[in-house]
Amino acid sequence: MTQLKAKYDEQSAVWNGVAGHAWAQEQDLINEAFKPMEDRLVEELWTVGAAKVLDVGCGTGATTLALSKMGHGAVECVGIDISQEMIAAARARAAARQSTAQFVCADAQAHAFAATFDMIVSRFGVMFFDEPGSAFLNLRRACRDAAQMRLLVFRTASENPFMTTAERAAAPLFPAVPVRVDGPGQFAFADTARVRAILEAGGWTGVEFQPIDFECSFPSGKLQTFFTRLGPLGRILHEADADTRTRIVTSVRAAFEPYVDGDRVRFEAACWMVSARAGIQSGML
DSSP states (O other), rough: HHHHHHHHHHHHHHTTTHHHHHHHHHHHHHHHHHHHHHHHHHHHHHHTSSSEEEEEEEETTTTHHHHHHHHTTTSSSEEEOOOOOHHHHHHHHHHTTOOEEEESSSTTTTTTSOOEEEEEEEEEEETTTTSSSHHHHHHHHHEEEEEEEEEEOOOOOOOHHHHHHHHHHHHHTTTOOOTOOOOSTTTTTTHHHHHHHHHTTHHHHHHHHEEEEEEEEEEEEHHHHHHHHHHHHHHHHHGGHHHHHHHHHHHHHHTGGGGGEEEEEEEEEEEEEEEEOOOTTTTTT
């Protein structure tokens, strides 16, 4: 087994296992919290005026469906994700809304796209590539010349303390909580120099980074669900014994108190809007 295949299998196991199941089951919570990002990507599509859009790491399809709805059927939207359960949820949502959006369960790093897209978007879906260089080269192959790209990714962990509150509060009680490391993950695209190099090597030009701080919220009644099911803690909490789980929940819930505002949990998500366009294919690809 090659190193790339091993990395792919690892990410596939994560998103077709506990993490993917939780995201599919809690899609309404996630989509409500990240609605401001969805709205921003819809605005970008309106500005660009693309006719065929690929949503990378589409999850349960909220952004793909919003983009498709904005076009009133005139914009062809395709979502791709590695998680079978999340793609199944996305297709069910599309059917319920009689949406024309299409969904593909595949690895965007290697999927054989036709070169027909004139815009690529992603709401937190590209930070988990095992081989981002190969991924963006492949995404360039999926596009027409001069196609536009808009990616929303997180800036650094230090700028997003809400996102690491659960693991920081749980760590003293549960050493098994994963430690953040370089590589595929939530903050993998925080370093602009690294991201620029990856995109330019993949055939993307005019790379720009706009810092955006999104005001996000979700019902406070969903807070325990948020930290016990999602993120690094959510993936391993089931491994703790009952007494330890109780102590972890109590400690983590207290750590989130600064973010609770009555019946809402409110936090700021520090992001980059990464913009680029597809360069001419001759020679490079």
